[in-house]
């Protein structure tokens with residue numbers, strides 16, 4: 001037999017990993033597992049089955065947690081929190097011990113994960129578990145550095161964490177490591193399909209000396225998730241999973257005062273230009289969409305390939321897909337394992353059945369019997385096709401073509417999601433021109449599905465908000481130290497019996513698109529001083545005015561591209577022009593609020609100082625180059641959020657400037673709704689804006705009822721974020737209505753606290769992580 005013949009006929013040999021150790025661990029656990037609460041495993045309660053999706057075998061029985069269990073877990077976490085938060089260096093040691101123990105038990109973790117989830121052992125061994133250890137190491141370091149590098153920040157308290165089934169242990173690590181590093185304690189619920197590695201992790205917590213109550217793990221289905229989400233004793237909810245459930249959680253937590261981060265679905269574009277290294281792009285694509293059977297939130301599931309190479313690219317891709325090995329996940333030679341559960345298999349099958357006919361379906365390898373789905377390409381789709389828009393969450397790649405880079409960007413961004421994107425080209429100019437234009441939290445240049453603890457991960461649009469990993473990830477688990485005070489919204493002064501009559505109509509209009517605009521409804525209200533003097537009238541904005549302001553703000557996109565230096569100049573100019581009229585504003589503030597002359601002057605001085613501060617920040621909020629352990633660098637670039645709606649507090653001028661300055665400094669456009677009781681300083685401010693070179697539409701100011709306007713602002717699909725420093729009721733409305741397009745919100749819940757500039761800047765930016773090849 002010639003070598004050629006051997007190569008032609010040779011089949012691969014199987015290389016199964018032994019499941020013995022993992023099965024023995026399950027037997028040791030007594031087959032029926034309880035919950036991990038207060039450092040101990042409870043007795044099992046009512047149970048459900050944990051199955052191996054590759055074989056259908058029952059692996060163990062798990063407890064469906066009850067309300068009382070969740071209560072006990074929250075109580076244990078609360079009890080442990082203050083002591084745990086005290087000593088960050090002691091925490092560092094515990095996190096380090098966890099990292100070491102994950103490594104020590106790496107094989108057991110990997111096999112258990114593969115048995116429970118169906119992912120190829122190659123992946124659980126080389127990717128999942130390795131990244132888990134890295135995450136604990138990295139955050140052990142963050143705990144070590146917290147006192148020195150994050151002065152003035154403290155833990156949020158007790159965090160509820162709900163994770164999905166696609167990376168069971170890795171998602172646990174992403175949630176637990178930063179939370180406990182920063183001094184929080186947690187109640188975590190793994191997904192009902194995949195809870196076993198979380199229970200093994202509970203055992204590791206005992207071995208590592210995690211104090212009791214710091215980590216609590218409750219198993220069960222979505223009902224247990226709901227119990228956590230609605231539990232009043234939690235300070236934060238962190239969720240990874242479907243957009244549908246994410247939206248429900250946003251609504252359920254609205255007005256509760258809980259912080260929230262959501263990492264949701266995606267439909268990430270994989271863009272291949274004709275000058276790309278095609279072989280690498282195809283290998284990258286195999287990783288992008290067939291890794292973990294495509295059950296990856298940031299899977300490169302939408303192939304956009306340049307027209308000229310499309311035919312050849314598809315042919316080569318289908319040939320490569322024909323070489324993928326699908327089957328027993330414990331076999332080290334397997335590329336594609338089992339789908340997590342028959343329910344998910346059915347979801348994939350029905351979506352492909354529904355949308356596949358719009359294109360051509362290629363399935364060059366057959367799937368074995370059972371819970372498997374073959375690697376699939378559906379080519380020839382339109383950007384609007386069902387399968388191009390819906391997250392399939394399976395090994396199904398859908399594809400369309402584009403002609404020009406501009407068209408590639410347009411098609412790539414034609415999605416309600418914004419999690420990740422890959423760009424393939426050998427032209428560095430093209431890659432780095434495209435990367436900032438993609439609406440996504442993560443961009444891989446000539447790569448795909450790269451992750452590291454040092455690099456932020458998370459999305460925009462309906463892919464959720466918040467980042468996990470890196471320094472930016474810590475924002476989600478810390479807050480500025482110090483007590484908040486209750487906000488008492490000011491009441492407008494009442495009309496006295498004998499009003500001083502003024503000859504002139506002094507109705508202040510709204511400020512939309514750089515012009516003074518009459519309110520759509522035509523209504524206004526009289527504004528009186530505390531002594532009953534009529535100071536003027538302010539317009540009452542309505543829903544239509546919000547829509548007009550959003551349109552104007554959306555039309556001012558150029559501001560995001562203005563250089564930081566240019567933005568700084570504009571902010572300095574506003575500050576300068578405000579200074580020139582300081583006395584006039586001080587008088588206005590005194591008339592509106594009845595405060596002393598000195599206090600009114602102090603407020604104007606504060607507003608000017610705020611403008612100068614954010615003018616200074618414009619070109620100083622540096623990005624970062626993260627030292628990721630790969631042949632590359634992960635850039636953290638600060639991008640503007642987009643259009644921000646903001647409800648101001650009752651400091652007539654300082655409350656307005658406080659929201660405008662950081663928002664526009666970072667390249668956002670803003671729609672500020674002035675203090676409801678004292679709107680007239682904001683309306684005087686129009687003239688300052690008019691003389692300060694602020695492009696039309698960058699700053700829009702409305703006056704009127706916050707309650708009337710909050711719902712429309714938060715529900716508007718073209719507003720990217722809403723802030724509120726108004727009353728608790730307004731916070732609740734905003735959080736609830738924001739569920740529509742899952743916009744970011746930053747609300748005070750009726751509590752006032754002073755935020756350092758860094759917090760404002762973080763709220764005014766999205767960190768985009770751009771992975772670029774670099775070095776050897």
Ligand code: NAI
Nearest residue numbers: 163164190191221222225226241242245264265297391393
């Ligand atoms: P899911 O979003 O329902 O499950 C994720 C987690 O949320 C699980 O722990 C679940 O028990 C919990 N959960 C479910 N309902 C809840 C509720 N009302 N309140 C609180 N927690 C709740 O995801 P599912 O149903 O397993 O998968 C459905 C689809 O979601 C998939 O086909 C896929 O498209 C998407 N998905 C996306 C993920 C991502 O990482 N982006 C992960 C998992 C699923």
